[in-house]
Amino acid sequence: MIGLTSMMPDKFRLDHPAIDMQHEVLFALYNELKISQENEEQAFDLGDIFLGLNGYVATHFLFEEELMAAFSYPESEQHHEEHRRLTENVANLHNRFKQAKFPQEKTQIANDVAEFLLTWLAHHIAEIDRYLVQHLNSRPVVH
Numbered sequence: 291m292i293g294l295t296s297m298m299p300d301k302f303r304l305d306h307p308a309i310d311m312q313h314e315v316l317f318a319l320y321n322e323l324k325i326s327q328e329n330e331e332q333a334f335d336l337g338d339i340f341l342g343l344n345g346y347v348a349t350h351f352l353f354e355e356e357l358m359a360a361f362s363y364p365e366s367e368q369h370h371e372e373h374r375r376l377t378e379n380v381a382n383l384h385n386r387f388k389q390a391k392f393p394q395e396k397t398q399i400a401n402d403v404a405e406f407l408l409t410w411l412a413h414h415i416a417e418i419d420r421y422l423v424q425h426l427n428s429r430p431v432v433h
């Protein structure tokens with residue numbers, strides 16, 4: 291990303307500039323969460339992380355889903371299902387956070403969010419989105 295420090299290791303780069311740029315946002319959110327955990331500020335910062343995540347899942351998934359439709363992606367049903375599952379997980383974690391009353395609960399939720407994001411990055415981006423980009427890049431550009 292021009293002018294910004296990349297948080298995303300090269301192995302997660304999928305050779306699709308728009309999708310890669312959006313994935314950078316998720317890495318930045320993960321990084322922000324790790325820093326707030328290390329500084330024991332998680333109870334405060336976790337609200338910001340959820341704000342970022344809620345907006346992210348809505349716009350980024352829609353972007354990918356529109357590309358799948360435009361490029362007749364054969365695996366789109368499975369990919370949509372993954373997006374639904376990730377969105378549901380974010381909503382469940384957010385509900386737990388909104389109902390949490392004690393700092394220990396918020397610490398536990400912060401740990402769960404970190405683990406959830408790590409699995410998302412490692413599985414969804416590195417595998418599921420990689421197949422999608424391979425398909426997109428093998429097609430002529432639609433105008």
Ligand SMILES: [Fe+2]
Nearest residue numbers: 354414418419
């Ligand atoms: Fe995806």
